[in-house]
Amino acid sequence: MSNSSTKVVIIGGGITGLSAAFELARAGNNVTLVEADDQLGGQGTFFRSGARWVDRFYHCQMPTDDYLLKLIDDLGLADRMYWKPTHMGFIVDGVRYPFNTPMDVMQFKPLSFIQRLRFGAVSLLIRRLGKGLDLDNIRIEDWFSKLYSRPVWEKILRPLFCSKFGPYGGNLPALYIWQRLGRESNVAKRGYINGGLKSFIDAIESKIKSFGGTVLTKTPVRTINEVDNQMMVELDDGQKIECDWVIATIPIPLLRETIDGTGLNSMLRFPDIPYQGVVNAIFFLSRPLENRYWTPVVNSGTEFDGVVEMTELVEKSQYNGLHAVYLMKYCSRDSELFHENNSRISQRWSEQLIELYNDINLKKEDILEAHVFKAPFIEPVYPLGYSKIKPDFRVGSSRLILATTAQIYPSVTSCNSSVKLANEAVACLRENDPSIQ
Known part of the structure; x- marks a missing residue:
């Protein structure tokens, strides 16, 4: 009391x-x-x-x-x-790639061989490279273009950051991204509450x-x-x-x-x-996709920008024996998408998901259930x-x-x-x- x-x-x-x-x-x-x-x-x-x-x-x-x-x-x-090892993928131009090990980076075909070497080296050293810099006053586009090269920024990194923050993606303080890397220093292991x-x-x-x-x-x-x-x-x-x-x-x-x-x-x-909101869809499938927890989607003709296969982390018994897949699109609460009817969003995104995974024969009948939820205030830009x-x-x-x-x-x-x-x-x-x- x-x-x-x-x-x-x-x-x-x-x-x-x-x-x-x-x-x-x-x-x-x-x-x-x-x-x-x-x-x-x-x-x-x-x-x-x-x-x-x-x-x-x-x-x-x-x-x-x-x-x-x-x-x-x-x-x-x-x-x-409980804790489990998880895996990451990357989808660029409609092609899916694993993105977990140094070997995966070296085989990442959207980048040239030299760009892959540079990408791997910078990613390994980036926490050290940011120390002592006034990253709060440096645009992420300026810093990453210098570190990774302008072509890598335009091909991979700009779409990635703009998927979360829209047209503001390149203007974010580099400090925000640098700090995020500290939290996700061990992305191969994630936890979940039963x-x-x-x-x-x-x-x-x-x-x-x-x-x-x-x-x-x-x-x-x-x-x-x-x-x-x-x-x-x-x-x-x-x-x-x-x-x-x-x-x-x-x-x-x-x-x-x-x-x-x-x-x-x-x-x-x-x-x-401005604040960014999010449109989030959950599909329950009768089958898995690729057992990759987190897969960013870049320049692939989809409205959503990421695929999270939750059942790579969570036992499918938590989802009535089905496979849970989350799709998301960050956007302004004033955007047309945010105010669109949920059923139209789920129908359109299910078609895009099927097209994205057509090579593993994902079919409409594999999607047993769909839900769409929206949140207007995820975080400020x-x-x-x-x-x-x-x-x-x-x-x-x-x-x-x-x-x-x-x-x-x-x-x-x-x-x-x-x-x-x-x-x-x-x-x-x-x-x-x-x-x-």
Whole structure:
């Protein structure tokens, strides 16, 4: 039970919000978490397929995910984690290649022999090559064109980065990619929680409640305001929650809507930068493709830019004996694709998938089930010098604490970085209020 009179309201029930609520409630603080959706988890939500719950968006854990793995251990789920070797492919101009070993790189025909040698050497040394450079102010296109050569950038790397960030792909700070390579230093081994993220989310919700915390779903927030050194959260149904502090974990564009017209809005100093969303399709197949976990798709006539064969990592028993394949396209939430009917997307993408794997005789009847899910705010499109404009945790002198994807940079957006962000937000709260345990 809570033994603190200081009340904290957390807006958003994704991994960051849940992690912050867990940490605060475990320490004995008075915590209420509110989530607009009918599910907790944010990008970790799920749906029912037959007798199983399935992640809407693909996830895995890396051996370097220290913050997430510690939380999993704290929740008593460590024995549900398992690790497997995984493989990567690459599809260029409609041709599929393995892309795991030095020999695979040397046989990668889209590049010349000299380009393959250079690609392998640079990739091996890139963490060392980035040390001491102001990568936050160097465009990824400029840095990679110099390291790998302009032809390799144009043929392989530009399409790869633009698939994630659209027309902004070449303008990203090189620091973002360099940091990502640190997390994925051991991509041959990935982990997964038996039962998917639902088992993690159910466990953390249960723990929060057992510590005396309150968790509310289907509870949209209308406004957040500060009056006389007290925070006021007004819900869509008109109910008002008074509290001492608010931790907001929702994307900043949504947060601005809730603080519009209040003094908090003028304190929130954050430039108007675009966010990328994602359209994600899940196909359940009666057969495997090539047993490669992750395969980028470049210049191959498909609308989707990547294929994830989840059943290379997860036992197919988790999917009712079927093979789960995720296809994704990152795009703006304002794009035509994002607003297109899901059934049309699944039909078109199934045709493209069949064409992409026609040499292994993939057929329409092999696709037994299809689902499409969309998320409007995956992460911001970071401009050069973002480290200097990244929002602080505390909004001015107010009692509003931020913990959003806009603050994860230069780390890659992941469950691990979300847990780390939650820990940092809670630490900031404790620094500013000694009554917080």
